[in-house]
Amino acid sequence: MLNDAEVALIAREVKTRSGAVLTREMGGAIELRLMPLARREGFASVHELIGAARIRADQALWTAITDHLALSDTRFFRDRQLFEKLRTDLLPDALARRGHERIRVWSAACSTGQEPYSIAMLIEELRQQGLNPAADIVGSDFSERLLVKARAGLYTQFEVQRGLPIRKLIAHFEKAGDLWRISDRLRAAVAFAPHNLLKHPGALGQFDIILLCHVLSNFDPETRAAVVLRVADALAPGGAILLGEDETLPEACEGLACEGGVVTRKDSARAAA
Amino acid sequence: MKRCLVVDDSRVIRKVARRILEDMRFEIEEAADGLEALQACRRHMPDAILLDWTMPVMSGIDFLRQLRQEPGGDKPTVIFCTTENDVAKIAEALKAGADEYMMKPFDGDILHSKFAEAGLL
Numbered sequence: 001m002l003n004d005a006e007v008a009l010i011a012r013e014v015k016t017r018s019g020a021v022l023t024r025e026m027g028g029a030i031e032l033r034l035m036p037l038a039r040r041e042g043f044a045s046v047h048e049l050i051g052a053a054r055i056r057a058d059q060a061l062w063t064a065i066t067d068h069l070a071l072s073d074t075r076f077f078r079d080r081q082l083f084e085k086l087r088t089d090l091l092p093d094a095l096a097r098r099g100h101e102r103i104r105v106w107s108a109a110c111s112t113g114q115e116p117y118s119i120a121m122l123i124e125e126l127r128q129q130g131l132n133p134a135a136d137i138v139g140s141d142f143s144e145r146l147l148v149k150a151r152a153g154l155y156t157q158f159e160v161q162r163g164l165p166i167r168k169l170i171a172h173f174e175k176a177g178d179l180w181r182i183s184d185r186l187r188a189a190v191a192f193a194p195h196n197l198l199k200h201p202g203a204l205g206q207f208d209i210i211l212l213c214h215v216l217s218n219f220d221p222e223t224r225a226a227v228v229l230r231v232a233d234a235l236a237p238g239g240a241i242l243l244g245e246d247e248t249l250p251e252a253c254e255g256l257a258c259e260g261g262v263v264t265r266k267d268s269a270r271a272a273a
Numbered sequence: 274m275k276r277c278l279v280v281d282d283s284r285v286i287r288k289v290a291r292r293i294l295e296d297m298r299f300e301i302e303e304a305a306d307g308l309e310a311l312q313a314c315r316r317h318m319p320d321a322i323l324l325d326w327t328m329p330v331m332s333g334i335d336f337l338r339q340l341r342q343e344p345g346g347d348k349p350t351v352i353f354c355t356t357e358n359d360v361a362k363i364a365e366a367l368k369a370g371a372d373e374y375m376m377k378p379f380d381g382d383i384l385h386s387k388f389a390e391a392g393l394l
Contacts, residue, residue: 080389157358157376161383165390166374167367170360 002031017066019198020218037068070143074111076164077118079245094208102134106207109215110139113150120189140195153182197227206236213244224250276300280310281325293381307331318345326355341370350391
């Protein structure tokens with residue numbers, strides 16, 4: 001069983017690397033999640049793993065610990081209203097604004113990939129409705145472990161039954177043993193890239209639509225505002241950031257406005273008016 | 274309160290589904306095979322039907338095909354709940370008139386998700 005000092009140390013190291021806030025009450029859950037890593041690294045317990053992380057100079061164990069504590073709670077088409085808004089307004093508006101250029105969409109904390117693949121399905125459906133949407137979809141997460149699964153596009157039966165209507169399942173997936181594999185077409189439609197939201201997203205380019213859903217609650221209030229402002233730097237003119245259901249714009253996000261979970265730059269809102 | 278008919282030859286599955294669906298504020302009726310389910314529908318057409326595939330007396334797919342021919346039988350939202358997980362079987366169920374399809378094993382989260390996708394929540 002991890003003691004309070006060990007949990008505090010893990011919390012400090014994880015916060016430095018990913019910004020995620022871990023509390024003392026999470027000690028049991030932290031130990032459970034780190035047990036597979038401890039075994040893989042040849043330690044008899046998480047206690048031993050933490051002891052080794054303390055004295056290793058290369059920080060590799062802390063990186064792996066942070067990665068293993070990354071949350072993977074996601075699902076296809078999470079937040080139905082948000083995806084409906086994307087389908088009816090935001091994607092068609094962005095396509096119209098861009099004319100013949102490709103629009104760019106970023107799923108900024110994509111975990112195991114369900115969110116960017118849901119966007120790819122929406123765009124595929126717009127294509128079937130006669131529109132000609134050309135879009136680049138980027139999914140990013142700081143956890144390389146989660147990105148490996150996202151890139152593979154392989155999901156369990158439980159995962160494909162959460163949020164994914166059956167007609168979409170049989171249209172876009174095929175059976176692969178006990179798992180379901182997303183189609184090569186959709187897999188090719190999403191580019192996955194590692195990105196830590198504590199860093200500036202400049203290298204990823206600019207985006208018309210950014211999904212920043214269900215990730216801000218992992219941070220402390222100060223970090224939340226800083227993350228939103230950094231992400232907003234990647235907004236193309238007229239672009240929007242989408243927050244998850246029931247999420248609001250943190251305080252101290254000057255220059256941004258939020259209505260119904262859609263965050264825009266105040267100057268572009270004025271320009272549109 | 275919406276009514277849901279739970280059709281499964283396993284008493285355990287019926288009990289589990291009943292508990293979850295009652296928490297979702299559905300009124301529950303149970304049937305152990307397709308024929309019992311058809312008789313229940315003729316008495317009172319439910320809003321939703323949670324339907325197993327493989328059952329004695331009358332299978333879920335045969336029940337569904339007959340149900341859709343009955344007066345008012347186009348009304349209930351039918352969600353298959355079965356161990357059948359081949360794409361061909363899923364397509365067959367949709368062609369026969371199923372609205373949604375869930376594969377066993379399931380949990381409350383999946384049941385909730387499927388009922389939401391079928392427009393029942």
